[in-house]
Amino acid sequence: MNVSDFEMISRLVKERSGLLLTEDKAYLMASRLNPVARRHDFKGFDELAKAVRLHGDEGLLRDVTDAMTTNESFFFRDAAPFDHFRDLILPHMLEHRSSQRSFRVWCAACSSGQEPYSLAMILKENEAHFAGWNIEILATDLSRAILFKAVEGAYSQFEVQRGLPIRLLIKYFKKDDDRWRIDESIRRMVTYRPFNLLDDPSSIGQCDVVFCRNVLIYFDLPTKSAVLDRIAGIMPPDGFLCLGGAETVLGVSNRVRVMPGLRGVYGLAEEGSGDLALAAG
Amino acid sequence: MVARKILENLDFRIEEAEDGQKALEACQRRMPDAVLLDWNMPVKNGIEFLKDLRATPDGERPIVVFCTTEDDLAHIQEAISAGANEYIMKPFDSEIIQSKFSLAGLL
Numbered sequence A: 001m002n003v004s005d006f007e008m009i010s011r012l013v014k015e016r017s018g019l020l021l022t023e024d025k026a027y028l029m030a031s032r033l034n035p036v037a038r039r040h041d042f043k044g045f046d047e048l049a050k051a052v053r054l055h056g057d058e059g060l061l062r063d064v065t066d067a068m069t070t071n072e073s074f075f076f077r078d079a080a081p082f083d084h085f086r087d088l089i090l091p092h093m094l095e096h097r098s099s100q101r102s103f104r105v106w107c108a109a110c111s112s113g114q115e116p117y118s119l120a121m122i123l124k125e126n127e128a129h130f131a132g133w134n135i136e137i138l139a140t141d142l143s144r145a146i147l148f149k150a151v152e153g154a155y156s157q158f159e160v161q162r163g164l165p166i167r168l169l170i171k172y173f174k175k176d177d178d179r180w181r182i183d184e185s186i187r188r189m190v191t192y193r194p195f196n197l198l199d200d201p202s203s204i205g206q207c208d209v210v211f212c213r214n215v216l217i218y219f220d221l222p223t224k225s226a227v228l229d230r231i232a233g234i235m236p237p238d239g240f241l242c243l244g245g246a247e248t249v250l251g252v253s254n255r256v257r258v259m260p261g262l263r264g265v266y267g268l269a270e271e272g273s274g275d276l277a278l279a280a281g
Numbered sequence B: 001m002v003a004r005k006i007l008e009n010l011d012f013r014i015e016e017a018e019d020g021q022k023a024l025e026a027c028q029r030r031m032p033d034a035v036l037l038d039w040n041m042p043v044k045n046g047i048e049f050l051k052d053l054r055a056t057p058d059g060e061r062p063i064v065v066f067c068t069t070e071d072d073l074a075h076i077q078e079a080i081s082a083g084a085n086e087y088i089m090k091p092f093d094s095e096i097i098q099s100k101f102s103l104a105g106l107l
Ligand SMILES: C[S@@+](CC[C@H](N)C(=O)[O-])C[C@H]1O[C@@H](n2cnc3c(N)ncnc32)[C@H](O)[C@@H]1O
Pocket: A016, A017, A018, A019, A069, A070, A071, A072, A073, A074, A077, A108, A109, A110, A111, A112, A115, A140, A141, A142, A143, A146, A195, A196, A197, A198, A212, A213, A214, A215, A244
């Protein structure tokens, strides 16, 4: 792969997804794009690069971008945000949404579905408190390929052994050949659709809880800031935002503030007091 | 064994038993904090061992993790009803071991 092909494709991927590909990712690019080249009947990477350069069709550009996403995910990743969801966020919603009896959760980079299904299992385990409520879990990702997998809700033996307690496996999964399929009662709690975090999320609508985990780490600072500001724009004043363990809002957005003592959970900064609240966190 | 290495790194002192009966006797002599067991063991299999262990005085205490090739729901359900805390299906990697040990409360 020559430098100019690498740069051209990196630029395309960055424009379409925000994902930053540093030069040490050249090897990764070759190994991820060779299968795409085969699928589109190109002889190899060089021919694919040429087609992309000549503004290949939308399907090709999308597949190239998709292939450069990192989709690693597991159930109850990092445990803490899910504990906070159960112990803090749900009781808050129970108290503060009792008149409308509804709230919405958005998983903004849901990958293969482990994150929204983890939240759905927590809700299911607590359903007695929410009888008659309308709770929506909307899960989106840029990659259509990974959304197919999420919708299917079938996981390998390795995937169901990372983060998922055995009691929840036997309660909510059935073995289907060598895959474990999530129960329909959990699957239908989650609505999937494609969404690009670079786009305006007003079509998503207001969300009381937003999980946007382990995706900002791949963006540059201006992109992180813009994404966080837009997410803040669709949250109510008492909304909750959960980020990944290696992600922070400090110095990135002053519309979002740290919640002291709650690792990974963020709230909206009050108008004009953002910096102060951040300093306190 | 991967699991043994990880446990040793966590400062567990490890004792091994060659069959289910000897494992039970070892537990009765000195109750461990955790037991890692296979389903298929000579003399007394994993599930018989677990039932006997849980019926032994102080035998409720150890955290018990199955680590076995038996990977169907029926086996897993039986193990959990008999009092297993976690269940690892083979094959596994070190990330699964870490994840399961932390779910079981060993980490
Ligand atoms: C590492 S996964 C994180 C999955 C899950 N949130 C978790 O924490 O386990 C990152 C996901 O972000 C998605 N992604 C990357 N760029 C995106 C964008 N611009 N808009 C939406 N999703 C994006 C990728 O397709 C990938 O599935």
